[in-house]
Amino acid sequence: MKLEMICTGEEVLSGQIVDTNAAWFANLMMEHGIEVQRRVTVGDRMEDLIAVFRERSMHADVILVNGGLGPTSDDLSAEAMARAKEEPLVENPIWRQRITDWFARNNRPMPANNLKQALLPASAIMVDNPVGTACGFRVKLNRAWLFFTPGVPFELKHMVQEQFLPFIRDEFAIQSDIAVEKLLTIGHGESSLAAKLEPLSLPDGITLGYRSSMPHIEIKIFARGAAAIAQLAAVTAEVKQALGTAVVAENRQSLAEEIHQRLYQSGLSLSVAESCTGGMITSQLVAFPGSSSYLHQGLVTYSNESKVRVLGVKPQTLDDYGAVSIPVVEEMVRGARELLGSDFALATSGIAGPDGGTAEKPVGTVAIALATRNAVYSQMILLAGRSRELVRSISSAVAYDMLRRELLNEAVIVDYSFIQRYPK
Incomplete structure (x- = not known):
């Protein structure tokens, strides 16, 4: 089976929004052992939509079309598909009633243009959308089934999992084991x-x-x-x-998820003091429900003054070694842990760039420390040539990995092939 995807919308084509739907869909299909072989993005222009439907339907077996099923004038997918097949749009009475009932149930007046969402190509087979007003449908054109879904991520995900996957398994006898x-x-x-x-x-x-x-x-x-x-x-x-x-x-999406699962309801606690990572370590953890069971605090001590007044870093240490140094990050991590007596603490201090580097400490230099109740572990790494965002995200991952290894009673500091580590 040759699977493709067509993503519609000017905002997607112009880069005004990131197409997370396409990434989610391709990843889900890969998990089911199916590779998306081509993805096309097309704007809200009738002739372009008709052309891409006709052209790709000559090559693919199944095409997931995402977007363009709303009630506004730039939602053109259904009409474009009807023109591609040279057939009329026909009102689907089942979906018209669904739309009417939805507005009545929510005590909202129904704008007349919402009835546009009940218009489908004459040969279309309705595909249920259990969580929205946009009617999905599928149509056979040339060799391909085109499967139309709304652009709203929540609606797309329901329809793919509940409608699309069962359809392609049945239609193409895809191996389920x-x-x-x-x-x-x-x-x-x-x-x-x-x-x-x-x-x-x-x-x-x-x-x-x-x-x-x-x-x-x-x-x-x-x-x-x-x-x-x-x-x-x-x-x-x-x-x-x-x-x-x-x-x-x-089987985790990120190291943050791994740390969350290991600390959640474990009885252990964590504090975090961040400078260059700017709250990234903490924010990735609080994205998970239940993080309050172990996360005592996340402190963004960005200035030297905050490192001194909040964490107890000695001014002399800052003067002698600079903010991006092993001695400073070790005092930061001790101070963070001792504030509430946490079992563990993490701290970062670095130069994320693009400015601020020196010959001795270039952009990408980051000091990271882990404190336990009995010891402090620290390292200085160099992430040369990385963007500001990548310096922060890699530093956060290394900090997580230090904690993960401590939780597993493994060596806390290890070598990574593309991360340079300074000797102490």
Whole structure:
């Protein structure tokens, strides 16, 4: 089966919004062992929509079309599909009633233009949208089924999981016995990871995939068929052994999620003091419900004065070593932990750029420390040539990894192939 996606909308085409729908859809399909082979983005112009529907329907078996099903004048997907098939739009009485009932149920007057959402190409088969007023539908054109979904992410996700996946499984007899294991890595490039795994001999039905989402690279191990699935655990263990300390989590989206799961309702507590990361470590944790069970506080001590007055860093230490230094970040992390007697604390201080570097401490220099009740661990890294955002995100990931390793009674500080570490 050849699967493609067409994303519509001027705001997507012009870059005014980031197309998270396409990324989510492609990732979900990959988890089901199906690769999206092409994605096209087209604006809200009738002739362009008609042309892309006709052209791609000659090559794909299934095309997910996302967007353009709203009630406004620039929502053109249904009309464009009708013109591509040279057939009229026809009102779907079931969906007209659904729209009318929705507005009545919510005690809202229904604008007349909402009835546009009940107009479908004459040959279309209605696809239910259980959480919105935009009617989904599917149409056969040339060799392809075009499956139309609204652009609202919440609505798209419901329809893909509840309608689209069952449809393609039935229509194309897609193998359902698929299993996936995901290994999250940091600090190593995709090519170096691939070089470590290349010597492995994988059983039939098992393949590897790579997904880069800095600061992480995710290794996906796909097993298709009962025999391959039976060997998945053993292959995963072999892959982990080959990658060594590069692997930082299994079946997690991020290191923040890994830390959250290890600390949640554990009885352990954490404080964070951030300078260059500017609250990133803390904010990634509070994105998860229940983080209040372990997170005591997150302090953004950006200025030297705040480091002194809030965390108890000695002015002399700042004068002697500078804010971006091992002695300062160690005093920061001790101060953060001692404020509320937390079990652990993390601290960062660095030069995220693009300015502020020196010959001795160039842009990308970051000091990171972890405090426990019994010890302090610290390291200075150099993230040369990275953007400001990437310096912050990689530094946050390294801090998380230090804590993760301490929780597992492993060596807290390890080498990463593309992160330079200063000797103490």
